[in-house]
Amino acid sequence: MDINLPRISITVNDSHGMGAQGELSTLSLGFGLHQAWIYTAMFGANRLFHAKPLSFQENAQTLVSCFLLISIVTFGLSLLFAVVTDQKHLKFYTAKRVLAGAAVLTASGTFAAFAGSISGALGIFATVFAGISTGIGSALLLLFWGTAYSRHSAATIVMNTAMAIVIAVAIYSFALHALPYPWAGIFTALLPLLELPLLWQLTPVSYAVRHAVPIFNPLPVNKGPFSLRLALPMLLFGFALGALRSTSLQIILPSSDPITQLLALFAGGAATVLLLITVFSLDRRNSWDFLFRPLIPFIAVTLFFLPSAALNDSTFSTLVLLTGYMCFEALMWVFFGEMAQEFRLSPIFVFGVGRSCLAFGSLASVLAMSNPSLVAAITPFGEAGGAMLVMACLIVGYALLPRVRDIRRAVVQGVHNSNAIESFNDQVNQETQAACEAQQGQEGQQDQGEQEDQAAQGGADAATAEGKKPEVAGGSDASASEDAPPATEAPADADLAQANRARRSGRFRMQCEIIADRYLLSRRETEVMFLLAKGYNAAFIQDKLCISKSTAKTHIGHIYRKLDIHNQQELLAMVEKTREELLEDDSR
Numbered sequence: 001m002d003i004n005l006p007r008i009s010i011t012v013n014d015s016h017g018m019g020a021q022g023e024l025s026t027l028s029l030g031f032g033l034h035q036a037w038i039y040t041a042m043f044g045a046n047r048l049f050h051a052k053p054l055s056f057q058e059n060a061q062t063l064v065s066c067f068l069l070i071s072i073v074t075f076g077l078s079l080l081f082a083v084v085t086d087q088k089h090l091k092f093y094t095a096k097r098v099l100a101g102a103a104v105l106t107a108s109g110t111f112a113a114f115a116g117s118i119s120g121a122l123g124i125f126a127t128v129f130a131g132i133s134t135g136i137g138s139a140l141l142l143l144f145w146g147t148a149y150s151r152h153s154a155a156t157i158v159m160n161t162a163m164a165i166v167i168a169v170a171i172y173s174f175a176l177h178a179l180p181y182p183w184a185g186i187f188t189a190l191l192p193l194l195e196l197p198l199l200w201q202l203t204p205v206s207y208a209v210r211h212a213v214p215i216f217n218p219l220p221v222n223k224g225p226f227s228l229r230l231a232l233p234m235l236l237f238g239f240a241l242g243a244l245r246s247t248s249l250q251i252i253l254p255s256s257d258p259i260t261q262l263l264a265l266f267a268g269g270a271a272t273v274l275l276l277i278t279v280f281s282l283d284r285r286n287s288w289d290f291l292f293r294p295l296i297p298f299i300a301v302t303l304f305f306l307p308s309a310a311l312n313d314s315t316f317s318t319l320v321l322l323t324g325y326m327c328f329e330a331l332m333w334v335f336f337g338e339m340a341q342e343f344r345l346s347p348i349f350v351f352g353v354g355r356s357c358l359a360f361g362s363l364a365s366v367l368a369m370s371n372p373s374l375v376a377a378i379t380p381f382g383e384a385g386g387a388m389l390v391m392a393c394l395i396v397g398y399a400l401l402p403r404v405r406d407i408r409r410a411v412v413q414g415v416h417n418s419n420a421i422e423s424f425n426d427q428v429n430q431e432t433q434a435a436c437e438a439q440q441g442q443e444g445q446q447d448q449g450e451q452e453d454q455a456a457q458g459g460a461d462a463a464t465a466e467g468k469k470p471e472v473a474g475g476s477d478a479s480a481s482e483d484a485p486p487a488t489e490a491p492a493d494a495d496l497a498q499a500n501r502a503r504r505s506g507r508f509r510m511q512c513e514i515i516a517d518r519y520l521l522s523r524r525e526t527e528v529m530f531l532l533a534k535g536y537n538a539a540f541i542q543d544k545l546c547i548s549k550s551t552a553k554t555h556i557g558h559i560y561r562k563l564d565i566h567n568q569q570e571l572l573a574m575v576e577k578t579r580e581e582l583l584e585d586d587s588r
């Protein structure tokens with residue numbers, strides 16, 4: 001059953017009629033449920049499941065349970081495994097049955113967390129099972145969400161992410177303050193099942209199965225160097241994010257003061273407005289990491305309020321810190337979605353590397369911040385040492401962030417990732433060969449039938465001369481054999497024609513894919529370019545892709561600028577030139 005919710009679109013046009021469009025859809029609600037599960041199951045485990053904290057944290061303000069520790073480590077390792085086996089197990093990572101299994105596995109592990117408070121071997125087993133199952137299940141769900149987000153424009157990614165964080169914080173506060181034990185834990189365990197129908201609808205049939213080339217065929221990258229280039233800044237960002245997250249979720253939001261809960265909602269709204277203003281005012285950009293420029297300084301300023309907010313000294317400090325945290329949380333998700341979208345990289349690879357490093361950095365931060373003596377020992381700033389350390393990680397992480405030129409170097413130049421295309425063409429060739437064999441077999445059967453008819457006719461003449469009734473092989477009438485071949489001949493011709501059309505379509509898709517690879521077009525730009533190359537105008541593209549006219553014009557303008565052309569005719573000539581190059585390669 002399809003789930004249809006009202007959609008809200010925001011379009012901002014410039015003086016040239018070029019626009020940026022963001023659409024608020026079920027992405028925000030579904031991902032908000034997933035993020036709410038992370039908050040409640042991971043950072044609310046001590047309250048909702050009576051999970052035991054680590055032994056050295058009995059008097060700490062922020063607590064880490066064994067369940068949280070095992071789950072985050074398993075989560076990070078699962079994502080790294082997905083990075084290594086990205087294209088190799090692509091059908092697995094995009095199959096809907098895997099999506100359903102991941103939701104059930106996550107829910108089962110969350111229910112098992114209740115038994116973790118039992119002393120003895122049963123409690124240890126339940127804790128280990130809960131941590132491993134939730135780690136693996138949530139990692140798979142995250143990959144599906146990353147793939148769903150990466151199919152949209154930057155404005156849509158920002159809008160839905162910002163709203164999802166607000167929804168997640170509201171659900172987390174509801175579970176903490178409105179539901180008693182054990183109902184809060186049961187509600188938390190059901191969250192993965194609630195997000196499942198939304199994510200199911202947002203996940204198309206695997207492109208590895210339906211061969212949706214060129215829309216979802218990622219560019220090949222040097223995984224080792226690129227992963228190392230991205231890992232260090234993400235570890236530092238994760239350390240900063242972990243400090244803000246643990247302070248917000250384990251110190252500020254658990255407060256029963258209603259003013260604090262209102263501040264949380266107000267901070268969510270402020271963060272959403274700030275992100276939207278940034279994305280729509282800076283969308284006509286020269287650099288893909290445009291969101292970091294205004295937001296990183298703002299987040300760094302909010303860190304000055306970290307000590308006072310942790311001590312509940314100031315309402316203003318609480319508001320500023322929560323706003324900075326929500327901006328940072330949304331920024332990290334937008335960062336990976338925009339990277340995969342802009343450079344047409346595999347979302348499984350990008351989110352796998354990025355979110356695993358964020359998880360490990362966040363875990364290190366939570367462990368460090370829960371032991372104030374450790375922070376005081378490694379910094380010369382006393383009580384403010386934690387905030388200064390977090391700020392240093394934030395600034396250094398931004399300085400080490402890979403730029404456009406780094407990503408262009410990581411993309412394998414001159415090597416075309418034609419695995420999906422070759423698979424598509426192999427399937428077409430198999431269908432063509434099967435159709436030809438079927439037609440040849442039917443022609444052979446027809447010839448054999450004619451020979452049998454002639455023999456039967458000769459036997460009939462002889463039988464007539466002897467006064468006997470003629471018999472046909474198989475006991476059927478000869479006229480039925482004569483009528484049978486024409487009945488099966490038309491479907492064979494239709495299959496052959498369909499196979500030929502598919503072969504030509506596969507060749508044309510390959511031409512478009514080569515151009516997209518050569519000029520690093522984004523996923524959306526590749527979709528638009530594919531329709532432009534087929535001769536369609538902006539109005540048709542607008543209706544086909546369900547985007548506004550100004551957004552279609554913006555994509556077309558970006559395509560022309562990247563390809564260094566000026567009109568559709570030049571694009572058609574470029575595609576035709578690519579066809580000639582392919583023919584020359586085939587003739588060699």
